[in-house]
Amino acid sequence: MPESSALEPPRDCPACPRLVAFREEQRARRPDWHNAPVPSFGPERPRLLIVGLAPGLQGANRTGRPFTGDWAGDLLYATLLKFGFADGVYDERPDDGLTLSDARITNAVRCVPPENKPTGPEISTCRPYLSGELAAVADGGAVVALGRIAHDSTLRALGVRLAAAPFRHGAEHALGPVTLFDSYHCSRYNTNTGVLTTAMFEAVFARVLAYLG
Numbered sequence: 204m205p206e207s208s209a210l211e212p213p214r215d216c217p218a219c220p221r222l223v224a225f226r227e228e229q230r231a232r233r234p235d236w237h238n239a240p241v242p243s244f245g246p247e248r249p250r251l252l253i254v255g256l257a258p259g260l261q262g263a264n265r266t267g268r269p270f271t272g273d274w275a276g277d278l279l280y281a282t283l284l285k286f287g288f289a290d291g292v293y294d295e296r297p298d299d300g301l302t303l304s305d306a307r308i309t310n311a312v313r314c315v316p317p318e319n320k321p322t323g324p325e326i327s328t329c330r331p332y333l334s335g336e337l338a339a340v341a342d343g344g345a346v347v348a349l350g351r352i353a354h355d356s357t358l359r360a361l362g363v364r365l366a367a368a369p370f371r372h373g374a375e376h377a378l379g380p381v382t383l384f385d386s387y388h389c390s391r392y393n394t395n396t397g398v399l400t401t402a403m404f405e406a407v408f409a410r411v412l413a414y415l416g
């Protein structure tokens with residue numbers, strides 16, 4: 204498990220009562236799982252920050268590394284490897300040796316929410332951790348928001364009005380020191396229903412790569 208840093212909530216973060224109760228339930232049910240806030244993954248001053256929604260119950264909440272162990276991770280890590288933002292082999296385990304290159308992955312909400320649906324107050328309560336991650340992105344860097352909730356929380360963390368930069372898959376928003384790239388979330392639901400294809404997802408990262416040069 205990665206070491207705690209200033210950007211990481213404590214393992215027993217008490218701030219969201221509903222998520223704490225769900226976490227305790229999962230700890231009792233599966234003591235062998237991570238069942239705690241999931242730390243971000245990647246170097247601490249990246250040029251690319253990827254913001255997801257929240258840990259999946261049997262993905263990151265189980266393994267302790269963002270997007271690791273579920274379908275969303277299969278597509279995300281394959282794409283990062285393809286565009287040179289990751290090195291090694293992704294094997295759905297936090298000890299698979301995969302490393303990120305100048306890229307970091309975080310979530311708008313660090314604890315697994317029931318049914319993958321955090322509430323507005325939970326998203327707000329966890330935002331200081333996202334703000335810390337955004338502040339650590341190198342000037343001229345890129346942020347990829349996976350889905351509207353990640354997009355909106357990123358804007359709020361940066362003090363940008365939502366109406367000034369509406370979410371749209373493929374959109375790019377210049378926000379001062381960073382540029383925000385929007386993508387539909389790479390969830391199994393979105394890919395199974397054709398809302399997001401591999402080609403659409405890769406096109407976003409091709410743009411990011413071109414932007415970062």
Ligand code: SF4
Pocket residue numbers: 212216217218219222223240312313314325328329
């Ligand atoms: S979601 Fe964030 S703020 Fe809420 S309990 Fe988990 S780590 Fe703490």
